[in-house]
Amino acid sequence: MTDPQARFEELTNRLRECHYRMTPQRVALLRLLASSEGHPSAAQLYDRLRALFPTTSLATVYKTLSLLVEMGEVLELGFSDDDRRYDGNKPYPHPHLICIRCRKIVDAEAGVTQSLAQEMAQASGFQVVGHRLDFYGLCPDCQGAEYEIP
Amino acid sequence: MTDPQARFEELTNRLRECHYRMTPQRVALLRLLASSEGHPSAAQLYDRLRALFPTTSLATVYKTLSLLVEMGEVLELGFSDDDRRYDGNKPYPHPHLICIRCRKIVDAEAGVTQSLAQEMAQASGFQVVGHRLDFYGLCPDCQGAEYEIP
DNA sequence: GTGCTTGCAAACAGTTTGCAGATAG
DNA sequence: CTATCTGCAAACTGTTTGCAAGCAC
Numbered sequence: 001m002t003d004p005q006a007r008f009e010e011l012t013n014r015l016r017e018c019h020y021r022m023t024p025q026r027v028a029l030l031r032l033l034a035s036s037e038g039h040p041s042a043a044q045l046y047d048r049l050r051a052l053f054p055t056t057s058l059a060t061v062y063k064t065l066s067l068l069v070e071m072g073e074v075l076e077l078g079f080s081d082d083d084r085r086y087d088g089n090k091p092y093p094h095p096h097l098i099c100i101r102c103r104k105i106v107d108a109e110a111g112v113t114q115s116l117a118q119e120m121a122q123a124s125g126f127q128v129v130g131h132r133l134d135f136y137g138l139c140p141d142c143q144g145a146e147y148e149i150p
Numbered sequence: 151m152t153d154p155q156a157r158f159e160e161l162t163n164r165l166r167e168c169h170y171r172m173t174p175q176r177v178a179l180l181r182l183l184a185s186s187e188g189h190p191s192a193a194q195l196y197d198r199l200r201a202l203f204p205t206t207s208l209a210t211v212y213k214t215l216s217l218l219v220e221m222g223e224v225l226e227l228g229f230s231d232d233d234r235r236y237d238g239n240k241p242y243p244h245p246h247l248i249c250i251r252c253r254k255i256v257d258a259e260a261g262v263t264q265s266l267a268q269e270m271a272q273a274s275g276f277q278v279v280g281h282r283l284d285f286y287g288l289c290p291d292c293q294g295a296e297y298e299i300p
Numbered sequence: 301g302t303g304c305t306t307g308c309a310a311a312c313a314g315t316t317t318g319c320a321g322a323t324a325g
Numbered sequence: 326c327t328a329t330c331t332g333c334a335a336a337c338t339g340t341t342t343g344c345a346a347g348c349a350c
Binding site for chain 2: 124125
């Protein structure tokens, strides 16, 4: 992961460049996004935000998140079960390993996908602009336990 | 794609094996799933179903679909924007090419992913049981038109 | 006959929206 | 000072659930 402070400043600058206003709520959310290790949901961000900064609403979190997603500074990961997670550190497509038991999401290393995308594009005639690669399974911590989706 | 008739019988047999009842609504849905070229949504299936078979409810469509998904006979593809599509022909993970303009979804050919999954598993300690690989872009038909998400 | 299945409508969850008041620039 | 942003609550959308009646077996 990049340095949280550096990433925070990067995000701040990007917003300023686009002439968006820096409200305290936004500053707090940017700081959170820049320092979030995992892939938090909107509700999780909201909860953490209220701890530091009590007068914030969930609507504002959503509004700011969709702003950042649209700007390409946050990656949104939607799942089948109404679960959306956000990644403010690596806003470009990259593969994930997702634990089907504890819902942990970790980044995986793989540079293969770029060339794969190119290959796909040629074979299909699509002009590929993005991709998504997720692996589902049991993380090391959950392999001992009985298999059961919580 | 497999022969629709053959796939229909396969689905029917699988349900019977598990001692599920064959109602006319289910037969109609199975027939649709077996012959659907694209990756229809629940609502699309419901609409087509009513055309052939007027007394069907959306709830029944959902109930039967989740049954089939759980049995591993239908693949569910969830997207960020509350869009879920179903594939009754190839219920195992396989890559897709998704047009961001017209929402068309086509299957892509790639056997690479199995070995990639294995590689990921080794590197991360995850026990990988499934995956999802999607490429986003403009399909050949939509490349001429101005880029605009409808 | 038994109990799985259906269809309806109401419930549900996460997200989005409209609007009046607050505030960054 | 002005336009953007916030916070609230209501609206919305797709999906799920509870239940009485219906029907497959």
